[in-house]
Amino acid sequence: MKKIKSTISCLMAVMICLINFVTPVYAEEKWPEMPQVEAPSICVMEITTGTILYERDMDEQNYPASITKIMTALLALENSSLDEIVTFSAEAVYGNEGDTSHISRDIGEEMTMEECLYGMMLESANECAWAIGEHVGGTMKNFTKMMNERAKELGCTNTHFNNPNGLPDEEHWTSAHDMALISAEAYKNETFRVIAGAESYTIPPTNKHEDTTPLHNHHLMVYPFHGNYEHLYEYATGGKTGYTNAAGSTLVSFAQKGDLPLVCVVMREKSPNHYTDTRKMFDYCFENFKLLRVADHEKDSSADEDAVAFADIDEDATVILPAGASFEDLTSKIVYESSEDDVLGTLVYSYADRIVGKADVRMNDIGSDSYEFTESVRKDAEEEEEVAEEVPVEPTGQKEKDPHSIHIEINAKNVGIAVGLIVILVVLILLLYWLGTHSYIIRQKIAGMRSRRTERNRYQTIRDTRKSRRRGKRVKKSKNLRF
Secondary structure (H helix, E strand, O other), X not given: OHHHHHHHHHHHHHHHHHHHHHOOOXXXXXXXXXXXXXXXXXXXXXXXXXXXXXXXXXXXXXXXXXXXXXXXXXXXXXXXXXXXXXXXXXXXXXXOOOOOOOOOOXXXXXXXXXXXXXXXXXXXXXXXXXXXXXXXXXXXXXXXXXXXXXXXXXXXXXXXXXXXXXXXXXXXXXXXXXXXXXXXXXXXXXXXXXXXXXXXXXXXXXXXXXXXXXXXXXXXXXXXXXXXXXXXXXXXXXXXXXXXXXXXXXXXXXXXXXXXEEEEEEEEEOOOHHHHHHHHHHHHHHHHEEEEEHHHOEOOOOXXXXXXXXXXXXXOOEEEEEOOOOHHHOEXXXXXXXXOOOEEEEEEEEEOOEEEEEEEEXXXXXXXXXXXXXXXXXXXXXXXXXXXXXXXXXXXXXXXXXXXXXXXXXXXXXXXXXXXXXXXXXXXXXXXXXHHHOHHHHHHHHHHHHHHHHHHHHHHHHHHHHHHHHHHHHHHHHHHOOO
């Protein structure tokens, strides 16, 4: 019995080794742990993919103060041209100056939309924000309605704007997450990037001012306002400051290193922690994350050289990953929810339970040079549309192996052989187990067979002996007979 148990143990060990051989092993999907910061509410987002790299209470509602002006700038750029003339009303001038940030405009003063945007974004001029709102919306009520509708379109869930400049108002609030969504959308506008990242600007003479009006950026990571060089940051590309007694220090900052653009939003901070925390987060993200272009890695494996190009992956689509991960570590699924007629579907990529990027697959004009998808892709997409199950990403090309990941490539033949071996081992183990549990009965039956055979042999010997004796007597008697 001990021998049988030992044999079974050995076979099980062999089976486990085989299972480990045929099962692919992947590096653990782990999101980098971020450094500790002082900000009560913070959100760091990669702009092109919208991936949240770090957050703390990012959905908490807080007063935004002057970072509200990023939404005002976005709406102005989307609904007006830079050369339109903006006229300052009495409400814009007298309702938004005094102890607030302003550049001393007068009633009836005329400036271009471009000049107003620079005044609002660099000097945080509240009267400029109000004048922009009135010009774009017609009335302030209508403009705040536009602000809230645009916020909803961008996916904001904890925002309600009630003015264009962020001055104290109990009905005016947002969250770090929502401001990151708004800021990322604004940053995609080239004109906004130029204005928000300018160190200085000069407003020429107007109908009310004979002299020029110099402006300087108050964001200390962009420009050393009042000679403060302590917080200058080489990768900073723009941003917006904010402060009220109720809101504390709020700050939206943009930074880009290489092809990786980030936005960091901090709220309810104490100065100067809003700068030190932002810098700390930027440095860590630039060191620990990388941006990959999907079209460089994704490939349609069913297309051959003679196939007609049918579809194309968005050339600008990217994914954001920890520095130690690779494109092969991603999982993906296809979503068929686009309202655009030429979009066949959208590949949604995930890593460590986070969506890290998306890529639209679009139909091409036949004959154009493009990423190759054949008609079979369309058919497969239609068959999978109802289930929309997750499918593994098929990487293309040969890549350098990531030292932090372990991958074992398996083909169908090897898997079939391994499965066959496992089945044989399981059958042997079950057979040996059955023999072990029934060995006593078997030995009894064998012993019984032997005893019966012995009995038969003994009886046969007795019968043979008796026959032999009777035969001997007959022989003796026959010798004594006389004729």
